[in-house]
Amino acid sequence: MKKYFYAALVMGLFTAVTPAQAQLSVSVNIGAQPQWGPVGYDYVRYYYIPEIDVYYDVSSRKYTYYQGNRWVTRSSLPRVYGRVDLYRTYKVVINDRNPWHHHGRYKKQYGHYAHNHSQHVLRDYHKDHRKYEKYEKKRDKHERKAYEKHRKHYDRGRRD
Numbered sequence: 001m002k003k004y005f006y007a008a009l010v011m012g013l014f015t016a017v018t019p020a021q022a023q024l025s026v027s028v029n030i031g032a033q034p035q036w037g038p039v040g041y042d043y044v045r046y047y048y049i050p051e052i053d054v055y056y057d058v059s060s061r062k063y064t065y066y067q068g069n070r071w072v073t074r075s076s077l078p079r080v081y082g083r084v085d086l087y088r089t090y091k092v093v094i095n096d097r098n099p100w101h102h103h104g105r106y107k108k109q110y111g112h113y114a115h116n117h118s119q120h121v122l123r124d125y126h127k128d129h130r131k132y133e134k135y136e137k138k139r140d141k142h143e144r145k146a147y148e149k150h151r152k153h154y155d156r157g158r159r160d
Contacts, residue, residue: 033058036086039120046099047091048106050114052081055099064100071100090116
């Protein structure tokens with residue numbers, strides 16, 4: 001009986017001494033988003049700016065654009081893009097890795113927003129929070145409809 005008692009005691013000591021290890025990873029970058037970013041997103045990896053065909057990486061704060069015959073990433077835009085007002089131009093939230101690899105798809109899907117200046121930005125949202133609640137509800141409803149349409153289109157003929 002003593003054998004079992006000492007064995008249980010030793011095992012108990014090992015489990016008590018071993019520290020618990022847990023990892024928790026939460027991706028929320030609200031504070032890191034630029035003030036010219038659109039309202040209503042908790043996490044953003046990239047913004048696609050259709051007016052100038054440029055991607056902005058929120059985490060590294062760098063722009064990726066096509067120069068010559070390749071995509072380049074820089075901390076600022078060249079003078080060619082100098083006249084674009086990032087507070088007024090439309091931004092599309094994209095959470096893919098390296099979205100420029102699928103640029104044709106994004107340009108086709110979002111290119112018609114190139115001169116759309118109706119998007120609300122974080123800078124203005126913080127000034128008057130209640131003013132944009134109606135806008136957020138409308139955007140959420142639109143995104144839900146778009147998701148359902150997408151799901152129905154790609155699930156056609158599928159049997160689970």
